Amino acid sequence: MFNDSLAEDPIADSASGSGTGVRARGLGVPFDGEPGPWNAITDVPGLEIGFTTLVEDAPAVARTGVTAILPRGRAKAGSPCAAGVAVLNGNGELTGRSWIEESGQLQAPIAITNSHAVGAVHSGIDRWMAEHHPSSAAAWMLPVVGETWDGYLNSINADTVQPRHAVSALDAAASGPVAEGNVGGGTGMNCYGFKGGTGTASRTVRLGDETWTVGVLLQANFGSRAELRVAGRPLGRVSQAPNPMETSDWFAQEAGAGARAVPGAGSVIVVVATDAPLLPDQCRALARRVPLGLARTGTTGSHFSGDIFLAFSTANEGALGSRMAGTGSAVESLSHIAWGRIDPFYAAVVEATEEAVLNSLVAARDTVGRDGHTSFALPHEEVRAAFADS
Numbered sequence: 079m080f081n082d083s084l085a086e087d088p089i090a091d092s093a094s095g096s097g098t099g100v101r102a103r104g105l106g107v108p109f110d111g112e113p114g115p116w117n118a119i120t121d122v123p124g125l126e127i128g129f130t131t132l133v134e135d136a137p138a139v140a141r142t143g144v145t146a147i148l149p150r151g152r153a154k155a156g157s158p159c160a161a162g163v164a165v166l167n168g169n170g171e172l173t174g175r176s177w178i179e180e181s182g183q184l185q186a187p188i189a190i191t192n193s194h195a196v197g198a199v200h201s202g203i204d205r206w207m208a209e210h211h212p213s214s215a216a217a218w219m220l221p222v223v224g225e226t227w228d229g230y231l232n233s234i235n236a237d238t239v240q241p242r243h244a245v246s247a248l249d250a251a252a253s254g255p256v257a258e259g260n261v262g263g264g265t266g267m268n269c270y271g272f273k274g275g276t277g278t279a280s281r282t283v284r285l286g287d288e289t290w291t292v293g294v295l296l297q298a299n300f301g302s303r304a305e306l307r308v309a310g311r312p313l314g315r316v317s318q319a320p321n322p323m324e325t326s327d328w329f330a331q332e333a334g335a336g337a338r339a340v341p342g343a344g345s346v347i348v349v350v351a352t353d354a355p356l357l358p359d360q361c362r363a364l365a366r367r368v369p370l371g372l373a374r375t376g377t378t379g380s381h382f383s384g385d386i387f388l389a390f391s392t393a394n395e396g397a398l399g400s401r402m403a404g405t406g407s408a409v410e411s412l413s414h415i416a417w418g419r420i421d422p423f424y425a426a427v428v429e430a431t432e433e434a435v436l437n438s439l440v441a442a443r444d445t446v447g448r449d450g451h452t453s454f455a456l457p458h459e460e461v462r463a464a465f466a467d468s
Contacts, residue, residue: 202248263276
């Protein structure tokens with residue numbers, strides 16, 4: 079099944095909709111900060127999100143997909159943005175990182191998928207750019223593709239994700255509310271021993287007469303059950319939901335005697351977007367604040383988790399280009415938030431990251447994958463009960 083064949087599932091093939099319709103705030107979880115209208119990364123003006131969700135049982139069991147992010151929308155997919163990357167633990171992949179570190183900008187679409195599909199998705203982005211933005215593709219392209227491992231539920235070595243699935247996700251990109259949980263690249267992911275996946279949130283930042291937005295979208299596939307805290311409450315260790323991913327011997331059966339699935343293994347890719355004018359080093363500073371938001375949900379950062387974060391600014395359109403041209407201006411100017419006023423943006427990143435993780439857990443649904451492997455969602459009634467008196 080691919081895209082339209084999942085049309086009966088409201089979160090299977092579109093950017094809009096919020097999965098189950100319930101988000102963490104709706105269960106009574108308190109959060110700091112002021113969200114944007116959709117409480118999603120798409121609150122950043124011009125940014126578009128698209129998904130391809132792959133759920134099929136033959137020829138191989140597939141629980142996977144692609145999430146595509148277009149910082150300036152499809153029409154301006156080759157227009158550069160100031161950008162920066164940070165890493166908490168490097169057991170993962172984010173393509174294009176070297177160029178971002180070298181030049182302080184990105185000028186191609188972003189995608190997130192499973193660990194073994196990075197090449198296919200990268201190729202799909204190249205194909206899509208060659209068709210829709212041939213002048214950009216004529217020089218060189220370094221798409222940003224991040225990954226997390228979905229091999230517990232998904233037949234990860236079956237090459238299910240193909241370049242056309244990345245193309246489809248880009249074609250589906252739109253603004254508006256964003257689907258969460260079992261959607262796109264998050265389809266087969268697990269978080270804190272529960273079903274995880276895609277999550278998003280946003281914050282409004284006001285400085286004097288100016289208002290900006292900080293949005294976060296993440297693919298949550300990290301953390302052990304005992305670590306999960308929701309607004310400081312240790313819901314993971316008291317949950318009654320089964321946790322076969324951490325407690326059964328499924329990994330030893332596949333990897334050999336003595337092998338075990340380490341609680342907390344996985345990964346998380348986090349994308350931070352803002353329309354505030356930032357320097358590349360300021361984008362990097364925002365990316366470095368992501369782990370503080372993750373830590374609010376309990377993680378201590380597993381050795382077997384790839385925790386990689388990208389932040390970018392859609393302001394200063396037309397600047398930071400890197401083109402092969404012998405003419406044009408030799409000097410560029412950038413406006414940027416004064417360093418002394420940047421703290422509210424740090425707070426926004428931390429707050430939105432925390433909420434995005436919990437949104438991914440709340441939106442996720444119980445899932446049966448390959449070989450009968452099952453991942454159970456965080457029970458909504460446990461969350462409601464924890465905050466009933468708040």
